[in-house]
Structure formats: structure tokens, C-alpha cells
Amino acid sequence: MKKVAVLAIISLALMTGCAPEVGSEKWCKAMDAKPKGDWTANEVKDYAKHCVFKTND
Structure with missing residues (x-):
């Protein structure tokens, strides 16, 4: 059971690390x-802000 929990935590960490940056072209396409x-x-x-009006901060 402990191995399953560790595997789940590692999998979650890997998936969240792959999310595109908010405002990037990849993020706009995903949205x-x-x-x-x-x-x-x-x-x-x-x-x-980032995909429709594209302001320059």
C-alpha cells in the first residue's frame, strides 16, 4: 500500500510539472x-488578458 501511495505522489508531481505557463501560446491553445x-x-x-487582448506587461 505504501508503494502505491508513493507512486501516486510521484505521478501527480510529474503531471503538474508539465502544465504550460499561463499566457503562453500552448496554454491559450489548451484553453x-x-x-x-x-x-x-x-x-x-x-x-x-493573454490570449484575446495580449497586453504587454
């Missing part, structure tokens, strides 16, 4: 593929 009903309020704000 386009994600159902709009599943977006969080922060994702909507970030998508508008």
Missing part, C-alpha cells in the same frame, strides 16, 4: 480545447 463551462473565473480573466 481553446477545454470546454468553456469548465473554466474557472481566474482562467477566464487570464485567457482574456
Whole structure:
């Protein structure tokens, strides 16, 4: 059982490390593929800022 828990933690760490950076082109494409009903309020704000209006910070 302990080995399963360790494997699950390692797998989770590897998957979260592969998420594209918010605002990157890859992230914008991933958001386009994600159902709009599943977006969080922060994702909507970030998508508008980085993918629609593309402000230069």
C-alpha cells in the first residue's frame, strides 16, 4: 500500500510539472480545447488578458 501511495505522489508531481505557463501560446491553445463551462473565473480573466487582448506587461 505504501508503494502505491508513493507512486501516486510521484505521478501527480510529474503531471503538474508539465502544465504550460499561463499566457503562453500552448496554454491559450489548451484553453481553446477545454470546454468553456469548465473554466474557472481566474482562467477566464487570464485567457482574456493573454490570449484575446495580449497586453504587454
